[in-house]
């Protein structure tokens with residue numbers, strides 16, 4: 548079982564918190580602040596805030612997809628070398644495992 552704050556996480560509206568700049572986005576879950584993305588209205592920072600808020604959903608979806616994949620195809624032996632620098636060259640199942648491990652703070 549994951550130890551992170553249970554999802555869903557969401558973004559507060561801009562300006563909801565007076566202790567941060569007006570354009571900053573506060574990510575919260577289960578009624579508490581989890582992260583603050585500081586920015587001045589730039590699109591990259593807004594995309595980063597959206598990605599952070601989606602993290603629990605992405606983790607859950609990745610676990611479901613990996614489980615469904617293994618149910619359908621079984622555990623296949625692959626030639627992947629699961630090292631952090633090789634993640635872009637792994638098969639889809641190994642990439643999913645790597646992403647889940649990263650999200651859970653584990654080594655590959």
Ligand SMILES: [Zn+2]
Nearest residue numbers: 625627638641
């Ligand atoms: Zn693989």
